[in-house]
Amino acid sequence: MNAVPRESASRDPLRFPQETAVVIGGGIVGVCCALYLQRSGHAVTLIDPEKPGNSTAKWSCGQMAVSQVIPLSKPGILMKIPGWLMDQKGPLALRPSALPGIIPWFFRFLMCARQSKIVDIAQSMATLTHEVYADYAPLLEACDDKALMGELPILEVFDSPNGLTHELPHLELRESLGFKSQRLNAKEIGDLEPAFAGKFAHGLMFPDWRAVSDTEGFIAALTDSFIAQGGRRIQSEARRIVESSGRASGVDLANGESVSAQHVVVAAGTGARRFFGALGVSVPLEGIAGYQAVVRNPGVEIRHSTIYADGGFCFTPMTRGLQIGGTIEFAGDGAKPNFGRADIILEKARRVLPELNTADVEYGVGYRPFLPDTKPIIDRSRRLGNVFMAFGHGQLGLTLGATTGRLIADMVAGRSSNQNLAPFSAYRF
Ligand SMILES: Cc1cc2nc3c(=O)[nH]c(=O)nc-3n(C[C@H](O)[C@H](O)[C@H](O)COP(=O)(O)OP(=O)(O)OC[C@H]3O[C@@H](n4cnc5c(N)ncnc54)[C@H](O)[C@@H]3O)c2cc1C
16 A cells, blocks of 8 residues: 655754653553654654564454444343353353453443444544555665565455445445545455455455554554664563652663653553553553464465454465454453363365365464453543553554554643544543
8 A cells, every 4th residue: 555654753853852761561552652753853762572573463363444433332232241151162252251350341342332423433444544554755765674564455255245234334434534445355355365265255355454464564664664773672671650749750671770850651552551540541451362373384375364253263375374363352450361262263265265284273362452442542541641652453453553652642732633532532431
């Protein structure tokens, strides 16, 4: 997808003394915040206990899902809950043990299933996703590898016309917000993706979506670029935001270091919860599990990242293998991953692609940082005015990383922007 890069907002370091910023969390959102703060003239330190790339998005489907603006909570969802509890093999499952802890979150989630709320959420989300490619462009341009984002659109395939019919109201809403989709028949699906020839008669193509071919390498490359441009990354956990005179003065780390900074950004995914006291927020943030199976030497070629709607998972060709996964599991805090769900995905994938060679498979799990209304938080703390929040990106963190980074850097610098950030306030709950 061609995008016009935004003009650099960088400042002349000779005229302005360099301000310092710490970003807590080096996942896709954190590294993009760090890069945009750097472009804005800050000396930035990025903190994360993990290696670059080893974060939730490693196990994502890698899609720039720009029109996936419809919230997860949809009309009729209440009636489906018994099914999710009974069928732990389904694309959407709720572990009975998670139920007591998740009830308050779920209640809010269900309240978002009204049509008027869905339209409202989709409109807000679209104001962010329309900016995705323009916001990624300068960051990717600065990376050594110029082909981190693929050129092909994304496909969605359905077992029967019912699935597609069910999607129609959402497609209309997406279209009204300026996103395109194209219906595909059996021949068109087979022409685009020969491995699916004769298997699906109903499909969609999203011409404005793209996919990355290495979700881990994508974040690692952005991190390398950040470091090459003078950024510092410390591989440790942030323990505490240090305060002085009603402001943050830095961050204490698990390795004993203390990093002082004029601005702090919390971009730690579900790990942001430990900072809620300091931030002065009470936010219903849940980690919602998704599973992946990376099939090395799959023996079948898939070119497009493809959503298999009835299976609730995606086939995504990655440099490390064919990644097959997705699904949604409400497992509850601290629950052990159930990799049996990845096996179920593989079993369903084999039904679609009987020639799939599953001799060499790696399993992974990611916890999407989800708020009940499916919208992220992009905001400033009212308790500590120099601390900023960038978390809760749910199913769209990879898509929204760069846009969030730009908006946070604008907020830190006090630059006005046309973006209405009220829908993404931490104080909306
Ligand atoms: C199965 C699955 C499929 C998905 N598919 C897509 C997709 O196709 N497209 C899309 O856009 N999104 C997708 N997502 C969602 C996407 O992966 C997430 O929204 C995204 O990873 C969130 O990014 P983040 O940087 O906010 O959080 P994370 O990726 O969770 O990163 C947070 C980072 O903070 C660090 N951290 C935590 N606590 C601390 C601390 N105290 N100190 C320092 N560091 C800390 C963690 O180590 C981690 O590296 C998918 C997710 C899953 C699970």
